[in-house]
Amino acid sequence: MKRFLLATALSWAVFAQGAQAAAIDPALLADHIKVLSSDAFEGRGPATEGEKKTVQYMTEQFKAVGLQPGGDLGKDGKRAWTQDVPLAKFDIEGPVAVGVKVKGQAQAWTQGEQIAIRAAQTGANRVTVKDAPVVFVGYGVKAPERNWDDFKGVDLKGKIALVLVNDPDFETGEGDFGGKAMTYYGRWTYKYEEAARQGAVGFIVIHETAPASYGWATVKNSNTNTVFDIIRADPAKSHAPVEAWVQRDVTVEMFKAAGLDFEALKKQAQTRDFKPVTLSGVTFSADYAVKAEKIVSKNIVGLLPGTTRPNETVIYTAHWDHLGVGLPDAKGDKIYNGALDNASGSSMLIEIARQFAQAPRTARSVVFLSVTAEEKGLLGSEYYAANPLYPLATTVGDINMDGVSAYGPAKDFTTSGDAPLTLQDDLIALAAARGKSYSPDPRPGAGSFFRSDHFPFAKRGVPAISFGAGQDLVDGGKARGEALAKAFVTDRYHQPADEYSPDWNLTGAAQDAALLFDFGQQLANSTTWPEWKAGSEFKAERDKSAGQRK
Template sequence: MIKRAIGLSGLLAGALALASCDMMPGGSDAPELDIPEVEPGELSVDTMKDITRQLSSDEFEGRMPGTKGEELTVALLTERFEAAGLQPGNGDSWVQEVPLVEITGKNFAPLTITDGETDLVYDFGSEWVGVTYREDASTQLANSELVFVGYGINAPERGWNDYEGVDVTGKTVVILVNDPDWESEDLEGTFNGKAMTYYGRWTYKYEEAARQGAAGALIVHDTEPASYRWNVVESSWSGPQAYPARGDNPPPMTNVNGWVQKNVAREILAAAGQDLDALSSAAKKQGFKAVDLGLKASTSFENDIRTFSSQNVIGILPGSEAPDEYVIHTAHWDHLGRCKPAPDGDDICNGAVDNATGTAALVALAEAHAKAGPPRRSLVFLAVTAEESGLLGAYYYASNPVFPLDQTVGGINMDAFLVAGPSKDVTVVGPGKSELDAFLNAALAADGRVPTPNPNPEAGYYYRSDHFAFAKQGVPMLYVDGGEDLVEGGREAGKAIADDYRTNRYHGPKDEFDENWDWSGVMQDLQLFYRIGRMMAESTSWPNWNEGDEFRATRDESCASSETGC
């Protein structure tokens, strides 16, 4: 039975309470939202078990894109989507081809900084790392002028532009990691206090540098604001780097994107007569002006380039009244394939939790929605490839959408259901960003649970999973993890289970299926996702990002140009 008795006014207090914990809350002038009540879904725990077991078996070899494991995964998902009652999501096809490019740098020259008389020379790996996004056999940065641009942010909606009054065309910009108010004790500030915004992520900083015409971009690594040590940077930015093929009209790209150790940056700035701490302090203040350092940077390296193709798997349950309006569910099907062996010699990273569980959830939700009958809007179930390589399948879909993004109402991303038993709460990553919080709060109220905000907002986890690719294009997306306050054992037990997984199984060969798992908590979370998806699909509203959110302008522009969607 569908009811339309719930509007935003009935949920506003809960939504704002949640929003105050992380990121920016919506204003009190938010429009009334149509949030229908929905009946619980008929969700199959056997489906969750069977698909998780299959996907994480050794036969699937860790589900690395471009391998036998991909072939088996795509075949299984196609079969189960069709059996669930879905239709092919890409015309007559169940898949979207995702062309990928893998670039492996080699023969790196040192990074050399000169004032024309004295050279500072830094070794690749230990002192700096760099890659190119260009499909060129060789890469060169030759005597490129260095400019310190603070946090490298251009955010008109926040009255902030670190590039104002400076031309960095052909130059190399030096950028601080995170955003200006990351040291705040609370969540108040131009950039949401200690909660990282998209402007604090390295992805944004490189993209903005390229838009400004820079030839190179070097981020200053600092462990606390980055939330990871230099060894993570060194390992992640050396070896093969994969990207979606960019086609004939690629976005602007620098020649070199890289990182430098903090002590290296300090030495470079000192050679320019500047102090890193003083400039960092100045860069936190509105109106900061970029500083020409009077130095030049040079480096070079060669690239091995490999092209290959992977697949996103797409199914759709067409809507009964508004089939051209779409609610999307995403999960990544891939994992790491063969990896560093465990002490017992096991070298298959099976990825049972990450993310066979989320992939199985797509099928279980599809079955339940099909049993309930088509909702008003269409439901899309998208299993994306190459998340572990940098959200590549999601980025490709978001840049080449099968269903128009201005007709996509919003969505839910599911990445790793930690099997921990039932909880009293759920962990909301990035609360307060959009009006989807109202749908989440309604579903939580129906399930008798409460939201817990992300405990580490400064780490920017909202920008690290597949939903982010859609958010960048303006589509409101929810990202909700399992709860921390377990029915049995409370927060202490929840933390112990999470810590054990991160320490002993995450991205390792021991993330394996266990026949003794207690699935009750997973099914509890799955019911929540069912309610949210069904509410969005039965609604007539078009939820937006909250005022001031970094993705609001993109959505508003998309909606303004649409005649059929938002």
Template sequence: MKKSPLLLALLPLAFASVDAAELPGGGISAEQLSRHVRMLASDAFEGREPASAGEDRTVAYLSEELRKAGVQPGGDNGGWTQAVPLVRAQVAGPVSAQLRIAGKTQPLANGDDVVLQTLQPVEKVTVQDAPLVFVGYGIDAPERGWDDYKGVDLAGRIAVVLVNDPDFETEPGDFDGRGMTYYGRWTYKYEELARKGALGVLIVHETAPAAYGWATVRASGLSPVFDIERADAASYHTHLRGWMQRELAVSLFERAGLDFEAEKKKAQGRDFEPVALGDAALSASFQVKREQVISRNVVGRLEGAQRPQETVIYSAHWDAFGKGEPDAEGDRIRHGAVDNATGVAAVLELARVYAAGPRPQRSLLFIALTAEEKGLLGATHYAAHPLAPLETTAAVINVEMLSPDGPTRDIASWGKGRVSLEQALADAAAARGRTYSPDPNLEAGFFYRADHFAFARMGVPALTVGAGLDRVQGGVESGRALRDTYFANCYHQPCDAWKPDWDASGQAQDVTLLYDLGHGIANSSQWPQWQDGSEFKAARDASADARE
């Protein structure tokens, strides 16, 4: 494969070393990685919920470990943290919800039939007999010639919407085949339906297109929701939002004289038009506890020796889901070991190894971001209030969900980013006798579900790196089976916990590649780039003068 001038410039610097032990500080240590995960995922950290006692312990631990690693504070006012003002909203007390259709009323159990919440600035949600209308995938994409709304008036109505994109179950069409676009994300659907003036939104949960089961929806939906502070919160959010079980949707459509699968099939074409669900109406009522809180990103800095105004960022989110309902063993803590204590451990270990060696030409930031699980809020805040100029931030290398199951032959990144960093990662892997695997699960939309996306939207070349599937012991079949089991049983659940039989040797190999990748960029005068066809290229090109 012909390499770009950028890659040729990076290769001699990034990938000259073959022996991982040649890295400063003795190289990336599996023992250190496992130690960090064991601590961060322990009961003492209470699931690392933002704005909780668990956050206080997490921030203290991360700050101290960065100090011990030998980097400098990179946060506000010479400290280790960047304040992230947030709004926290939580359902207070019981939720009353009923569905009325064809003269009959069906009570709905919050958590079982639906999950309901709000981010509007209200103390109580009250919806009385709001009509339901099916709006397909809820997409308005003029550049793709797609409009699911066709001018429908949604004022006072609850929109029922499908998850993912129209292409998920069809031949490749207007939405890039099975690879989810941003239009498939639940966050987009909530935002778009607020723009359309809907009173509320119910997303129909289906496991395959959502890429997770109802247990994940329930755990997330019954937890507090967070947002950045918005002057327009009343219009930015619908009054009511949430999810409904597929079985409930099928029954609802049937009672409205419709076939769910037939209507979904219609929604997969651009001629789809919204359809009222008979005389179906939703009523719901619950109290809301809403408060302003301050969470924190934790930031370490290593100043560049030659061009300190230019920056490379390593990042990972430190937050998990705190405490929830007990599992079968009575455990209420969502420990967040794989997701994402493994990523935070990688950032800490990278800080230690870099600090032990000669300073690179460009500065490095090591950031543990808050509130990723709440909508990439810590990353979004940083991108709006950067501690180093985004125009001269060369790259963001974000780390997510490294494997506890030993080494793999490959390493992967999330989504198809159309960014030169993907090929640079492939070259780094090849230099150490490994391979690069594009995201094997594009339909899950992981590109839009990780913190690098907040930077990408601002034009900064960014990617999220995660574990490959081709296990040295067992191959791809074994790796896929372990991955599928994790997402089915432990994702956002208490069983995502550190275990004594974890094999972190594969994590150490992966983090070594991340060192190689970042080291090459930090010691180069070249700039990673978005490729033609990337939706982020224009934003980066607009600041080109700052990099001349």
């Protein structure tokens, strides 16, 4: 093993010193972003005219740069440019009547203001909840391997559960859930999954900006929009009728009216001894109609077959979708253009593909996968990973791109989460040889590892990383980089203001794209297989298919 690792390290070092970075044009990156994030594409929502335009554009670009179609296999034995992704689509129709009674006094809430209710994904065409008791369940975690159970056997049938976002040790930075680094138990997606398992009428996540990692505007815009899910035989096993977020201040007032101290109970919830607490005298009611449809969205797939080992595959991914058309902002803008998130990553995908197509063919195949419905829960990549066009056992790795630097070159780069993975080590080594350092995820508490399209690959054992632009900018250093990143999350993330600006400096994005091209080319010409390190929760799954990798 030591000899293998030494040989691998030496091959990377030789490659890093000898190879020249690809010449990727920042102007071409800008051109793609301007088109994909224009108002004409209507925010690239799945199952909209914006999707049709996006699929057409990405397909045309993949053709133009020299890729082959790599999607679904037709009856004629030829591959299409797309992979069909069947999804269930849900929208709230008409008004939302929602509120609470506190000591007999009715308090009406406004959808998008005090509360953000997601369209129910149970298949019901109407949700009606009348005076349901409200129970605080702490962080809503049931983790036997950590000897942790926030429910303690409480019966939640017919009840609404209030749940904190993130993990029990987020605020203290110490404990059984990774300290500041979020585990999957901290994700709101897990909270809703647990709601269904507990038989609750619903889980309402209490919004707090720091543990959520984004403000209320992001919550409102993401959750009051169209909701998608994979097609499920029994949706009620995966979704409670009510899935929602509520403002922190509203919650604090409810606790106070029930004679409870929100902050004190939150501290209790950070301990293993916490027990659920009913909000005495508080009940929840809601009534709204839901329209459910089945649609077929598209992943777009380009391929460059390998010369000698075509059954071994390196995959690049980036999601093409954004939030489409939604609630207006203060300026009345309803189009969520998604320029950085993720027209920019889609642009990088095209230009890396151009470099591969112009270079000599690699030994292994390279796939360029533009996925749908990331903003709806990683559904496009989840569907691909569950229905792979190319076997996962012989997929060398996935390199995901979700957002680029618009502020010039950086001295560093990062990844979503600090993956215990030789794939990441190899990228760090290649970058270091070119003068670029690695900075660990600057916001480990945001749970970014679970929020990008590499995750469906990772949880099935495929070595997978999501690349992130660095914040130590050549022009302005870390102070400027961190300030710009914070401003984006606060003012533009999942908001109509995420628009292209001619003031952007995409030279850093071009450098990052060149690095990722060189990295993928080395992987595609190598005979080695990246691995999860000992202790990784994904290693065992990968090891099951070890016999299929020579």
